[in-house]
Amino acid sequence: MRYSQSFIPTVKETPADAEVISHRLMLRAGMIRKVAAGIYSYLPIGLRAIRKVENIVREEMNRAGANELLMPMVTPAELWEESGRWAQYGPELLRIKDRKDNSFCLGPTHEEVVTDIVRREVRSYRQMPLNLYQIQTKFRDEIRPRFGLMRGREFIMKDAYSFDVDEKGADASYEKMYQAYRRIFARCGLKFRAVEADTGSIGGNWSHEFMVLADSGEDAIVSCNGCDYAANVEKAESKVIESAEHAEPRPLEKVHTPAKKSIEEVSEFLQIHATSTVKMLIVKADEKPVAVLLRGDHELNEIKLKKIIGCDELEMATDEMIASATGATVGFLGPIDQKIRIIADTTVKGMKNFVCGANEVDYHLKNVNLERDFTVSKYADIRNVTHGDQCPRCSGGILEMWRGIEVGHVFKLGLKYSKALNATFLDADGKEQTVFMGCYGIGIGRTVASCIEQNHDENGIIFPLPIAPYHCIISAINPKDEIVSKAAEELYAELLKLGVEVLYDDRDERPGFKFKDADLIGIPLRIVVGAKNLVDGKVELKQRRGGETELLTITDAVSRIDGIVKEALGI
RNA sequence: CGGGGAGUAGCGCAGCCUGGUAGCGCACCUGCCUUGGGAGCAGGGGGUCGCAAGUUCGAAUCUUGUCUCCCCGACCA
Numbered sequence: 135m136r137y138s139q140s141f142i143p144t145v146k147e148t149p150a151d152a153e154v155i156s157h158r159l160m161l162r163a164g165m166i167r168k169v170a171a172g173i174y175s176y177l178p179i180g181l182r183a184i185r186k187v188e189n190i191v192r193e194e195m196n197r198a199g200a201n202e203l204l205m206p207m208v209t210p211a212e213l214w215e216e217s218g219r220w221a222q223y224g225p226e227l228l229r230i231k232d233r234k235d236n237s238f239c240l241g242p243t244h245e246e247v248v249t250d251i252v253r254r255e256v257r258s259y260r261q262m263p264l265n266l267y268q269i270q271t272k273f274r275d276e277i278r279p280r281f282g283l284m285r286g287r288e289f290i291m292k293d294a295y296s297f298d299v300d301e302k303g304a305d306a307s308y309e310k311m312y313q314a315y316r317r318i319f320a321r322c323g324l325k326f327r328a329v330e331a332d333t334g335s336i337g338g339n340w341s342h343e344f345m346v347l348a349d350s351g352e353d354a355i356v357s358c359n360g361c362d363y364a365a366n367v368e369k370a371e372s373k374v375i376e377s378a379e380h381a382e383p384r385p386l387e388k389v390h391t392p393a394k395k396s397i398e399e400v401s402e403f404l405q406i407h408a409t410s411t412v413k414m415l416i417v418k419a420d421e422k423p424v425a426v427l428l429r430g431d432h433e434l435n436e437i438k439l440k441k442i443i444g445c446d447e448l449e450m451a452t453d454e455m456i457a458s459a460t461g462a463t464v465g466f467l468g469p470i471d472q473k474i475r476i477i478a479d480t481t482v483k484g485m486k487n488f489v490c491g492a493n494e495v496d497y498h499l500k501n502v503n504l505e506r507d508f509t510v511s512k513y514a515d516i517r518n519v520t521h522g523d524q525c526p527r528c529s530g531g532i533l534e535m536w537r538g539i540e541v542g543h544v545f546k547l548g549l550k551y552s553k554a555l556n557a558t559f560l561d562a563d564g565k566e567q568t569v570f571m572g573c574y575g576i577g578i579g580r581t582v583a584s585c586i587e588q589n590h591d592e593n594g595i596i597f598p599l600p601i602a603p604y605h606c607i608i609s610a611i612n613p614k615d616e617i618v619s620k621a622a623e624e625l626y627a628e629l630l631k632l633g634v635e636v637l638y639d640d641r642d643e644r645p646g647f648k649f650k651d652a653d654l655i656g657i658p659l660r661i662v663v664g665a666k667n668l669v670d671g672k673v674e675l676k677q678r679r680g681g682e683t684e685l686l687t688i689t690d691a692v693s694r695i696d697g698i699v700k701e702a703l704g705i
Numbered sequence: 706c707g708g709g710g711a712g713u714a715g716c717g718c719a720g721c722c723u724g725g726u727a728g729c730g731c732a733c734c735u736g737c738c739u740u741g742g743g744a745g746c747a748g749g750g751g752g753u754c755g756c757a758a759g760u761u762c763g764a765a766u767c768u769u770g771u772c773u774c775c776c777c778g779a780c781c782a
Contacts, residue, residue: 147731149716149717150711150775151774151775151776168774170774171773226781272782276781277779285781343782542782543782573782612740644740647743650742654743
């Protein structure tokens with residue numbers, strides 16, 4: 135592609151409303167433009183990067199034996215009513231009506247549609263295992279779209295669905311996808327982790343998320359430094375901390391703690407460590423108040439708690455509810471003399487002589503002890519693990535925390551949708567059975583964005599070659615100079631002949647201007663063709679990453695580039 | 706949905722308090738000049754001031770309503 139004919143609207147100034155680096159760079163590099171909140175147009179080089187990821191995904195899915203199809207984006211309400219999700223999904227599902235007043239929605243995911251296909255067409259165990267996938271635009275009316283392609287409302291997703299005759303088959307399909315995903319993200323040049331994850335509203339009972347490691351990531355993940363355990367914080371566990379305290383219970387003591395509400399304030403005021411305090415939170419579980427006890431420095435994990443309580447809705451209680459349920463105010467809550475149900479984190483179980491609120495403004499209690507002073511309804515793991523906790527799977531391993539961007543998710547769905555939609559088959563004995571399902575998503579745009587999060591410098595994007603919009607850019611210094619343009623044209627033609635994707639900057643612009651653009655859009659290889667080096671018959675090859683330069687003849691440059699490209703693509 | 710902020714030229718912003726000619730930088734167009742890191746000089750084009758109603762002789766500016774966008778939170782494969 136000749137730059138002079140291309141549409142790559144780069145901008146020097148940083149757009150005001152772009153917060154994260156990938157969003158800024160994608161706007162500046164002319165990859166995307168916003169059309170509405172969370173809705174973007176993909177401009178040519180943005181689209182090329184997206185297509186690169188799509189093709190890697192397609193190749194690996196096909197290699198794993200999956201079949202590509204394409205389902206409609208607009209799907210009828212009836213299917214969603216059948217699965218129960220029409221009522222369950224909430225406002226995130228964008229619902230529309232046609233001229234006959236029939237209800238439809240824009241597909242946020244396609245379990246219903248694909249299961250409908252399978253229940254009609256698959257009748258025998260001989261037709262499975264089956265894996266169907268598509269790469270398609272999805273729509274979710276997110277409450278707060280942000281960070282460009284990272285969390286859009288409209289976004290491109292690869293979604294795959296597996297169908298098996300039994301759980302064992304489903305496990306094998308899951309494992310196949312898991313391995314395919316590892317290959318996909320490795321080929322995209324990403325530093326990532328596969329972590330155990332909560333299944334969320336999609337349902338099912340087991341899942342892994344593929345997380346690209348990035349400080350700007352919206353998810354917190356932990357991994358063990360001693361084994362391969364890794365999990366989303368929402369799900370992560372740690373080894374139960376055994377009581378290290380064997381101290382004799384000391385007499386309860388009430389202390390004046392004026393205006394010291396937070397654990398930090400109280401522990402500083404009393405000159406103790408936060409690990410010697412216990413905090414009590416009140417949550418509203420399906421409209422009922424429940425007290426929660428945690429060691430002072432620990433954080434509540436609402437997802438774990440929700441499962442323990444077994445409620446549908448869980449949120450922090452309002453001040454009014456706290457007052458009526460405990461008779462105390464936030465900052466001075468304590469478990470003694472409480473009437474409501476108390477759930478304590480397992481860590482609390484071994485604690486002795488700790489500090490907690492006195493249920494009286496400006497007072498805390500010292501030397502509080504379990505059983506002697508109050509009782510707990512239930513102990514459970516209800517906290518977020520923290521950096522430095524012990525690994526639950528191996529001995530001696532320590533958990534480390536990271537930030538990650540979720541680019542892929544694999545689920546075992548089990549029978550959830552096949553049962554609801556009655557997708558059955560006849561087994562070898564002629565008996566009717568329900569299909570076992572799995573589903574597997576990859577956010578395509580998010581993968582490109584997270585790749586930029588991991589690969590950039592102050593000058594712009596540094597694309598890994600497999601997903602770069604072009605492999606190589608030729609910057610002709612003063613293309614009006616015939617010697618220069620002749621050499622550049624020759625180079626351009628030779629590279630195209632070899633199948634190298636090359637952007638030829640033939641614009642009549644000053645060198646610095648061209649270099650800035652080349653750096654910004656992140657093309658991995660740059661060849662500078664200038665009169666200065668052509669005197670010796672040389673051109674300059676510079677790699678975007680690392681910045682090494684070499685002076686080569688045109689012929690050598692062509693074969694060198696061809697070699698680098700083929701190696702990077704694994705051809 | 707709760708809290709905060711912003712809508713003025715393609716982009717980034719000033720002007721608003723104290724009503725009266727709409728302005729700056731970048732980008733764009735023309736010419737000259739320049740060609741190894743977003744050059745220089747000269748000339749030029751471009752804006753229903755988000756939308757609507759109101760106050761006023763007169764509204765970008767004051768009032769009310771409304772829409773959109775951004776940030777924090779809740780929410781979310």
